Each structure stands twice: as structure tokens, then as C-alpha cells.
Amino acid sequence: MIAEHLAIRWDGHWKFRRAQAVLLLPAEFPQYLRGRHRQAVRTNVRRARDAGLTVEHHPVEEWEPGSDDFRVAHITPGPVERWNVIESDGRIVAQAILSVDGDVALLHGLMSTVTHARWLLHTAIVERLCGTSGVLLVNSDDAYLLAPGTRHFQRLLGYSVARLRLPRSPREQSKRSRELPAQNEAEPQGA
Numbered sequence: 001m002i003a004e005h006l007a008i009r010w011d012g013h014w015k016f017r018r019a020q021a022v023l024l025l026p027a028e029f030p031q032y033l034r035g036r037h038r039q040a041v042r043t044n045v046r047r048a049r050d051a052g053l054t055v056e057h058h059p060v061e062e063w064e065p066g067s068d069d070f071r072v073a074h075i076t077p078g079p080v081e082r083w084n085v086i087e088s089d090g091r092i093v094a095q096a097i098l099s100v101d102g103d104v105a106l107l108h109g110l111m112s113t114v115t116h117a118r119w120l121l122h123t124a125i126v127e128r129l130c131g132t133s134g135v136l137l138v139n140s141d142d143a144y145l146l147a148p149g150t151r152h153f154q155r156l157l158g159y160s161v162a163r164l165r166l167p168r169s170p171r172e173q174s175k176r177s178r179e180l181p182a183q184n185e186a187e188p189q190g191a
Contacts (some may be wrong), residue, residue, distance in 0.1 A: 020137060020138070020161065020162060021137070021138040021154045021159040021160075021161060022135060022136070022137060022159060022160055022161070022162040023126070023135070023136040023137075023138075023157065023158055023159045023160075024134065024135060024160075025126065025129050025130050025133055025134055025135065025136055026130055027130065027131055028130060028131060029126070029127045029130040029131075031130075032126055032127075032130060032158070033123075037158070038158070040119075040156045041119060041123060041156065041157065041158075044116045044119035044120075045116075045119050045120050045123050047115075047116045047119075048085075048116035048117055048119055048120035049120065051087075051114075051116065052087060052088035053085050053086065053087060053088075053093065053114070053116070053117055053120055054085070054086050055083065055084070055085055055086075055120060055121060055124040056083075056084050056086060057081050057082060057083040057084070057098075057124075057128070058081070058082055059079060059080075059081055059082075060079065060080050060081070060082050060097075061079050062078070062079075064078075078099070079099075080097050080098060080099050080108065081097070081098045081099075081100065082095065082096075082097060083095065083096040083097075083098060083121055083124065083125060085112070085114070085117040085120055085121045087114070093112065093113050093114040093117050094110070094111065094112035094113065094114065094117035094118055094120075094121045095109075095110070095111055095121075096108075096109065096110040096111075096121055096122075096125060097109050098125055100129070100132075100133060102133070103133055103134045103135065104133060104134070104135050104137065105125075105129050105133045105135070105136045105137070106136075106137045106138075107125070107136060107137065107138045110122065118153075122157055138154070138159070
């Protein structure tokens, strides 16, 4: 599912590879929260917990983007994790959809209707991924097209902007290596 997401082209360009929000995950969760640069995360997570908010998640075997998401034509249904933040009365106040594929995770979306819930939700996702995944990507437009508030939130969470490059698959590498000698043989000797 993540490979399909990253393979989407728009107007002849890779849609989700240019200026993307990337969070490099540490091996251990306490490393993520450490330091002055994570003070806003720690403060807002504490406020969410003080308000009685809790996080739950469960697997969804056959998830696909909604009909209003243009990616629906490009991504085959597959397994994801649905994350919820719940108030003490049982009402869901924030949700996220997460795909995990080995060392890479993709946050398909995150929405919140209550102050501080998005901080708790994102931090719980990071805690789950630390030690198992190395990178968390966000499904969004290029970073320079995002609203200033979204960019600020991502920066406080530790995201950086990066251009994504995917390694060639072994099949593509094998095909390319077979083509290169044929091209070299076709070149005239002594030219």
C-alpha cells in the first residue's frame, strides 16, 4: 500500500515524493520525547491525559481511501491500523489511519475535534513505531503547499522536509544490468 502511494504520478511528476514530511524514528520511545525541542509535545500530551483522553487502536484488514480521495484509483485495499482518541464518556474525538510496511510507516490521515487530542494521538503512534519502523511519512501535499499551522505542528513533532527516493527493486536492477551491456556493445569501437 505504501509503495502504491509513493508510485502515484500527477501531471507527469511523482505526487508524494517531492517536499514530504518525514519523521525519523529513534530506536527507543523515550529518545523521541527527550530534550527542549519536544517540550510542546510533552506538555500537550500531559494536558490531553489530564482531560481524560485515552488512545485505542485496532487492525482493519481491507481498508481503502474514501471516494473523495483521488488515491482510491491508485491504491488497492489492504491492512491498516485505525487509531482513536476517546473522551471519558466514550466519544471518539480524534482518528488516524496508519499503514506499516517493514521499516516505513505512512500516516494516511489524522483529524481531531478536541484540543490536545492530536498531540496524544500522534505521540501514541510514534510510541508504537519506535523500535520497529525507522521512518514515518505523512500523506499530504508538498510541504510548501500546507497551511502554516500544519507546517508548524509538524515541525514541533519533529518532522523534516525531504525528497523521497526509492531504491530500485531487484527485478528492475536485473533488467537494467541486462540492458546496459547491450547498449555498450552497440557503440562503435574507436569512436
